[in-house]
Amino acid sequence: MIKKLISIFTAFAFMLILCSFITSNLSDEKKQDNKIQGKIVYNKKKHNVVLSWPAFGTSGNYVITKAGSRLASDFIALGSTSKLTFTDNKPNADKYENYYKVTRNDIALIISLENQIFGDNMYFYDRKYEKAETARNEINSQFGAIGLGGSNGEFTTKRQAYYFKANIKGQTYDSGGSGSASSATANSIELGFYSHIGGLGKVPSDVKLGSIFTRPHLSGGANATCTFWRSVENVAVMRDFAWTVSQSTSARRMSIESTSKYISDIGDTNFWGSGGFIADTHYTSTRPDWGGQQQWYTRNAVFPSGSGAMGGSYNMVWQGCVNPPQADDANSPIPVTPIIREKPFLFIDNDGEYKVFVPAWQKDRVGVSWSATDMGKGKIQDLLMDWYVAKEGDTDVEINNALKAGKNIFFTPGHYALNAPIQVNKKDAILLGAGIASVTLEPTEKNTWGCIFADDKDGIIIAGLLMDSFNSTTYQVRIGDEGANADHSADPILLTDITCRVGGVQSKNIQIQTSMQINSNNVVGDHFWLWRADHGSQKGGDVRWARDRCKNGLIVVGDDVTLYALFAEHYQEYEVLWLGERGRTFFFQNEPPYDAPNQASWSSQDGRVDGYAAFKVANTVKEHHSIGMGSYAVFTGNGGIVNKKNGFEIPNSPNVKL
Template structure:
């Protein structure tokens, strides 16, 4: 049917035709209709770009939730999204499991864009797709994605079509076109035409590069466009974010750089900085079209396109531990002195370098060679079993700010945004977020969460007097610019309910002066629900006990909810800074896992006084583990566990019957003499409890680690003179 032959039906015409029963009509804008899903009472949204599946996720109807209902003259109707002018299609060309999902990306209404409206006895309607004869479902197991794949009509297949939204707009509506939300003074929104842009960037860096433990936090947001001859050095607590819907919509033709913080080109304290969602041509880099990214822990580098090469240290100096995910490097990655590294769902022209522990998960062109060969200590897992990429802030084509929440991927390899396409998922308008700023109270934030709002933390420090409670399914909690949560009155910082689909990303949890038991608790103790179809995912969460000031907590992170995914975390009991000492920043464990089928990528845990990790749940999977045990036990007699000398870094409980981990490194750096750790890893001997590619290292002159896992593996040599490995256990 040609575009100029179509005519939009007002909803009252559908009523008159007997297709829809008993609707309250408005005389205003009668041709604009909304679809509200009975499954969750949310409105159906279509994005302006037409690259995302329709989802029933909007609590209120605004521009993205308006559709023209078009009469096709054959007993069917089509839905045209007003935000884009595109028709909604039940696309059968999509590969499984996406076949039949609804997407507004067609300029004409052919068979796949036609639907029969089927009245239901309760006043709702069902929509049967002409593409396959199946009913459209707002599938809550997919986060509310609309898909034509049901043979019968039940609650999820029922909709209300109305002329006007049935709920009032939120109190924090989306901005008008071109107007950014109020993110506060620590968020710097820039464009290629920003006056003195290089001076703005340099001013932030000059303040942040020496700011190892200070309170300042900054987010630099790059609006779409090309930034020629721009140098972006990145210091502490600074996050640089592109605001395109695709990384190549923001292009820095110049340099992005992390410089070593310590003298002697030493980057082992280059923490808490990151870059996401833009492309870089390193024409002003260190030469040979190469950018320098000298980093260690807590450095999220995500959804980036390096149009050249990247080197992960500075002038051959030390560097220790880092993270790539959803990254494309056109040229070579040189890991140089990096002691350990994890790359997930990334691609490059080539990779060179290996030290102790390099892990590649879902990387289609990982380097040749394999663990434990020196110079080839590579652990390679061909596919990432399950992941939902981190949400990202972007500007839609109409100038509105929104957050893209990627869809769950299973058995994936490579980047999520290849071939110029959008990452599958749902888009949440910024008006559905409460934008938190330093000074907001926990009570005020909890009120917004309870009302069904998502939460976006802007940079700064938030002193909380009660836990933040994330109880509603599919809530997104997103931080930009390393927002830091702290409680000084003995309260946990955040607790979640045992519900589906939570996303908690980009937050910094700082232990307070009074012991609080736990900093973040995912699911209550005893959580039992199965969340396999819509798991909770934690991205880039960083925990600190001491360093900025004395702090204490028994457990930093407790994961009780089944099927939780942790995608990059660093849990750190500080070994330097203020408030550091055996009695000044006490903390027993970094991570405690009680949930079943919990999956973790990029698990960094260091210096806790007992086990760094205690794993009690079944079905756990860990891809990359890096851990230094505490530097500061005062004596061997004061640091003995029930199983012998010292506390194993990684402890799988005796009752666990299934567990698997790949690519583990455990290191000792004892400051006092005469101290040994009998076993870096302890686990029950069971054919379904399996470990692959482990190494232990003694740095410094004192003590060491006697065995790698249980009583297997030789003793370390001091000053890294001998680094024993175990390839498989049992």
């Protein structure tokens, strides 16, 4: 056992050193030249399509062809014109199955409703018109072409989402293959940084993929501790799901028909990762192996029968799961999920229109929220009627005006630069991001408040967003104003798949008080990563300690706040400070800061206590309950001269329990 612990610590320390040397080319990135943009108007009454475009090329007519999807192999000729407009009086019955190519002098412009609605960073695949391997080949080519497979992708501003339309007539998106997902013979989709896979069916089995693989870029592929920022939801995986990841990675609403392992089989050393999240997922035939993961949170999953361990070093939480591992030093099975609302998602309804499904609240749930034929309980909203579809380049003014007009916001993949916070100011408002969309606080003197401010209103949902700060601010996310006291128990506030990032990319000094402050009561958080960056494109060590300032990752003031899968790391004072009553946390992962230069700069309680506790429940709190709590200290940047006395601090009260 002692040898094993030494081995784990040595490998972990080596991982920290590797992460500290990662560099990025973010500051050198330049926006692409503006692309030629066409326009498409669909007339439902006449059932025709009118195209228009700006002049391009030098001579000759514009040639128009059409196919049912962007990557279809059978574009057919419709005609040619010298004008800058063209009318198709016989479009395909489904308006979204009309992709037009306008060509002149070897320059081709693709025009479609989907591109016009969702922009250039969302890619749609349609098995009705495309070969099974088409989507895989394109996704993998992007993975290599834009640097998303290595360290250069870690802090890129590029964002992308890949959406698959429902299979038809028994077809799948699986082009065949064999072996574990990381092998060349498996023909897997490789998902890189800031990428998302989504199924557009009603249930996961409507979209069947072959195999999905995430490729770690450290230690020859053996080290997944910096494999961040990617997600997948609402699909079935037929052959292998090798989800080799760490923080800020989300796998939701999936049917996994076969899986070999979670940790990859590439590289020449033992594999290890540093945590992740999976929820609302059914493993139909094989129990997965989390071997190599230090910690992991799994919620409302269904596994084949069996009770043995499924890997993991020391903190594995299984909540509301069917057939979880038995309890032991590493595994904490929790029978039910006391209150949960699943993340909303985009899909295509029976009428051919894009909709958003907003799942209902459920209490004391076990297992998944859906069945093979039923979406589950919830409400359906029409995307074009009820939502504002934001695209990269939209400002805080445009987004806030849409919210004031009563629209919810669907953030297509992109890097949203704000000069003022997004103000969520109405009941049941929803912010939903795709492709790890980033809401970025830009360095202007006017923006001193934060990225997102939500009022103290019932039913607000904020999901799938990464908050960056390139400027000093009070908060990055604030839920409820100071003094909020409304009772939201009948319709709680939901925060899901939220990342707050401090540092890592900006070069100027910033001072942030708190990444997230929850002032409202009855808030449910479902998967956070609150991260003061321990590595990035800028110099670390003492310079980082002074440049990237942030005291707290999370302050909870509201009562009856429930959090699932809370990851918080490297903040400079208490990483989580809990002031509200009847709080609950199910799973907590923490590392203290690496870069405290000396003990005097990192001591709590007026210098009497070395370091700061990772999780502090205030002395005034009378009732609190948390389970599956982990904090591990590895001090690599200060020569061992800095110590930490307490991992957790709670009042001595019978109803406060960790």
